[in-house]
Amino acid sequence: MTGSELGTDTRSISQKKWRRYPRYKDSGVEWLREIPEGWEIKKIKHTTYVKGRIGWQGLRSDEFIDDGPFLVTGTDFNDGSINWATCYHVSEKRYEEDPYIQLQENDLLLTKDGSIGKTAIVKNLPGKATLNSGLFLTRLKNKAYSTKFMYYLFNSNVFSSFIEFKKMGTTISHLYQNVFVEFSYPLPRSLEQNAIITFLDRETARIDALIAKKERQIEILQEKRAALISHAVTKGLDPSVPMKDSGIEWLGSIPCHWEIILLKYLSCVQTGIAKGKDLTGKEVIEIPYLRVANVQDGFLDLSDITTIEIEPHEIHRYSLKKGDILMNEGGDEDKLGRGTIWNEEITPCIHQNHVFAVRPFDLSNSMWIDLITLSDYAKFYFLVNAKKTTNLASISATNISQLPVIFPPKEERFQILNYIQEQERGLQIAMRKIKSSIEKLTEYRSSLISAAVTGKIDVRQEVTI
Missing domain, CATH: 1.10.287 (Helix Hairpins)
Known part of the structure; x- marks a missing residue:
């Protein structure tokens, strides 16, 4: 097409x-306004069973296991359903701790932290399953409505308008249960x-x-x-142009008059600052801080920049400079070696330890080195030399510095x-x-x-x- x-x-x-309905009436709800005649206004607390996990009772990530009851989080939501393959698992004991949030077929789940209002319907339940603390379990009472209808309601501006109305000028990042159950909605x-x-x-x-x-x-x-x-x-x-063997098996031939130079002879690789340093009693300043999420493949995403407190003498050590090539240490394989050029979009700005700053000795080489890192052969090099675990990969500064750079x-x-x-x-x-x-x-x-x-x-x- x-x-x-x-x-x-x-x-x-x-x-x-x-078409529109022939007649409407005032709903009496500020964020809803008029509804068709014959429709009702209901509240979640009158029609819906709502439960959420209260704390974790000391549950640690090292308790997650390969088999056992499923633990559903908001990151497992996929187009309105749950991707059971990505769920963690917990022990039977942890599952039995809270019977109120043991999932049933056709339950409707809702995120209540961070990105509030993401939804998923429980379908094809593969076994016992429970929730993490960032979700509400909702279950209809007395067949008051169709679960799919409520799913669409939660994905409408009716619900988002309700959340905005309840914020009342605050920067709310959590939906409290006593607020959620007051949600008034139209019901045909x-x-x-x-x-x-x-x-x-x-x-x-x-x-x-x-x-x-x-x-x-x-x-x-x-x-x-x-x-x-x-x-x-x-x-x-x-x-x-005449070609020659590059001497690198996975690279093949290159033009005869081109060179191959290791990256370490063209630049230095600067590591970033790690979070979690104890700064108690020390003089600190707050400064913008670049993360992996900010460094995309060929561009920067600066829509969400966080800050970090550091000691003043560390600014020079970790500050980014114009012409630096930013490269991600890893994470998911698609993030491995991903990067772009820094053009002092924010000054001053430092970078976390999972983002490398490749600093050319000659700034006129910045764009070429950046272009090389975007090529298939460089991505292959990063993948082959990465340290891999399940679905994750990371590359060291040493391996980055050994990247063979084709140099016309x-x-x-x-x-x-x-x-x-x-x-x-x-x-x-x-x-x-x-x-x-x-x-x-x-x-x-x-x-x-x-x-x-x-x-x-x-x-x-x-x-x-």
């Missing part, structure tokens, strides 16, 4: 007009709930399928970018850099357009759910029940 076809599909989905009759669920299942599936196509388009553009970089930095721009003559390096930048401009424009379209579809998906569960649109004639 072409970009223009995807754009046409986006417009056709988002521009459709839906059972047949109408089923119509809304059927409608939203169908329409969100259509939107999700279109989003998936667009995300695949972005992946293809990213793969094209990666291939472009890898070919340019290993083979050059002139296909007729200066003029040719700049030709390649200019060529890559020119090609990337077109790729970035295309990706921005697709991302903008995804954002619009995501917003429309959210607004459609909200409109359906609050009765702003009447979908009864849109489905067959």
Whole structure:
């Protein structure tokens, strides 16, 4: 499917007009306003069993085991369901400590810390399971509503508006149970709930399928970018140039007049500061602190910058400088060696010990070294030389410094850099357009759910029940 076809599909989905109910009434709820006549207003505390784990009673991460009852956390939520394969396990004793949060099929779970309001329905329960302290277990009473209808309600602006209303100017990062149970929500009759669920299942599936196509388009553009970089930095721009064996089995041949120089002869690798140092009674200053999450593949994400207290004499030791190439020590394999150039976006700024700062002896080499780290051969080197555990990998400063850097003559390096930048401009424009379209579809998906569960649109004639 072409970009223009995807754009046409986006417009056709988002521009459709839906019916409204013939009559409405005031809901009496500030964050809800009007609802269709015949609908009721209910509260969670009157219709829903709500429980959450109270503390951990000393549970430590080293108690997690390979088998036994499942322990569900918010990170195990995946598109409204639970990925049982990623769950930790706990002992039978820990499971039996709190019978009120032992999961049942069709329970609806809700995050109450951090990213409040993420939801998942318990389906295909593989065995005994319980919760961590960051979740609420909700279970309907007396068949008051359909669990799937409540799932959509929790994913609507009705619920997010309720949370915003309860914040009242605070920076709340926790949803308390006594607050949550006061949530007032609109409730149609059972047949109408089923119509809304059927409608939203169908329409969100259509939107999700279109989003998936667009995300695949972005992946293809990213793969094209990666291939472009890898070919340019290993083979050059002139296909007729004589080649030679690089002497590195997994690298193959390179142009005859190019060199291979170990990174340690082009730069030094600076490690970052570790958290947890005892600073009691010492003079400290607070300073911005770069983490692994800030260092992406070819760009920085500075939307969430934390700070750290350090002693004044440590600023010089750990400060980032213009032209540093930031590289992640590891984590998930996709984070291994991931990085980009630091251009003093924040001054001063230091980096954590899981982010390396590669500092070229000659700053004119920064962009070339950065380009090398983005290539397939460098990523392969990092992976082969990494220390690996289950689903995790990390690389040392020593191994990074041993990276073989393909090094053409200066003029040719700049030709390649200019060529890559020119090609990337077109790729970035295309990706921005697709991302903008995804954002619009995501917003429309959210607004459609909200409109359906609050009765702003009447979908009864849109489905067959």
